[in-house]
Amino acid sequence: MSVYQQVGKAQGSSVVSKVITAFLVPIIIFIVVLAVSEKWLLTSLENEKMRTGIGVLAALGVDLAYILLLAQFNKVISRSIKGDIASKPKEN
Numbered sequence: 001m002s003v004y005q006q007v008g009k010a011q012g013s014s015v016v017s018k019v020i021t022a023f024l025v026p027i028i029i030f031i032v033v034l035a036v037s038e039k040w041l042l043t044s045l046e047n048e049k050m051r052t053g054i055g056v057l058a059a060l061g062v063d064l065a066y067i068l069l070l071a072q073f074n075k076v077i078s079r080s081i082k083g084d085i086a087s088k089p090k091e092n
Contacts, residue, residue: 021070026063033059 037055045051 030059
């Protein structure tokens with residue numbers, strides 16, 4: 001059996017949702033926050049470099065907040081799962 005067949009028959013959960021959560025969502029958040037901040041700052045700042053800089057900083061800040069919240073959420077979930085497993089009676 002080839003490696004590809006073995007990997008194709010592997011049991012376990014799909015990693016697609018984890019990949020989307022870890023990589024795609026932060027990129028989308030960054031782009032959306034950058035676009036929205038540029039639009040909001042268009043009326044208040046005339047310097048284009050300042051608008052871009054502030055927009056990038058805002059987008060990075062929101063991305064950082066998302067990543068930290070996601071990490072905290074994963075810690076809580078993993079503790080909960082470990083607690084559930086530890087509290088189940090062992091089957092003989």
